[in-house]
Amino acid sequence: MREICFYLAGAGAVFFSALMLFQRGLYAGAACLLGALLQVGVLLYLAGSPLVGFLQVVIYAGGVMALIVVAVMSAPADDRDAAMWGVFSVPRPLVAGSVLLLGVELALACAGGGAPGAVGATGALDKTLGNVLFGPYALATEAAALLLFVAALALVSGPQRRAR
Amino acid sequence: MTPAVQVGLALFGLGLAAVALRGRLLAMLLGLELMIAGVTVILTYQAGVFGDPAGLAAVVLIIAVAAAEAVVGLCLILRLHHAGLSGEASSLSELRE
Numbered sequence: 001m002r003e004i005c006f007y008l009a010g011a012g013a014v015f016f017s018a019l020m021l022f023q024r025g026l027y028a029g030a031a032c033l034l035g036a037l038l039q040v041g042v043l044l045y046l047a048g049s050p051l052v053g054f055l056q057v058v059i060y061a062g063g064v065m066a067l068i069v070v071a072v073m074s075a076p077a078d079d080r081d082a083a084m085w086g087v088f089s090v091p092r093p094l095v096a097g098s099v100l101l102l103g104v105e106l107a108l109a110c111a112g113g114g115a116p117g118a119v120g121a122t123g124a125l126d127k128t129l130g131n132v133l134f135g136p137y138a139l140a141t142e143a144a145a146l147l148l149f150v151a152a153l154a155l156v157s158g159p160q161r162r163a164r
Numbered sequence: 165m166t167p168a169v170q171v172g173l174a175l176f177g178l179g180l181a182a183v184a185l186r187g188r189l190l191a192m193l194l195g196l197e198l199m200i201a202g203v204t205v206i207l208t209y210q211a212g213v214f215g216d217p218a219g220l221a222a223v224v225l226i227i228a229v230a231a232a233e234a235v236v237g238l239c240l241i242l243r244l245h246h247a248g249l250s251g252e253a254s255s256l257s258e259l260r261e
Binding site: 140 | 167168170171174175178179181182185186188190191193194195197198201204205208209211212215216217218219220221223224225227228229230231232233234235236238239241242245246251
């Protein structure tokens with residue numbers, strides 16, 4: 001059952017990625033990317049790491065996609081953009097169906113039973129991930145955290161500097 | 165080649181095509197995110213196959229760095245918009261001249 005879910009999620013990810021490539025409107029492209037990232041989250045879950053899949057959905061499909069939508073909304077809206085704004089080259093229910101597909105895949109994966117990672121992985125790596133992150137890779141972890149902090153500062157201080 | 169690697173390579177290739185073929189900076193950034201997603205799929209799968217938690221640590225660090233990259237990239241694009249420049253990559257030719 002998990003292998004079927006894996007193939008389903010892989011096909012969904014590639015499908016929505018290819019769809020994104022052929023979208024003329026930025027908003028439509030962002031919606032297709034959201035579908036692809038949700039499917040990648042399922043792939044990571046099924047590949048043996050539910051934690052990384054969860055991070056993928058929360059950080060990419062959540063935070064980064066929200067920022068992308070804000071950036072798309074603040075794009076200059078001249079006549080050409082206005083014409084392209086709501087253009088979907090595919091039916092909108094298909095894009096909305098990516099969320100439904102995510103639920104179906106997770107339900108099928110859970111119905112299969114057993115530990116995650118039936119597609120070639122052990123599934124026990126998440127337990128040792130913390131030891132690795134704050135052991136031999138502690139410096140890299142701290143550097144990544146500092147980088148995220150600086151990026152958040154850039155996000156906050158940018159509009160304030162413009163306001164002055 | 166395993167299905168996970170095939171999917172990862174397909175995502176990477178489609179993202180690369182988006183970066184190379186699209187002219188808008190935001191669309192290029194979307195392609196970049198897709199490329200990183202492909203890399204994370206391959207790394208996570210291989211970490212599971214070899215039972216090496218260092219691979220997962222690399223994936224977590226890549227996700228963090230990529231999120232920071234997306235934030236900085238979107239900030240720069242927003243600045244361009246507020247400066248009155250278009251979002252086309254071809255319009256940024258100051259260094260080329």
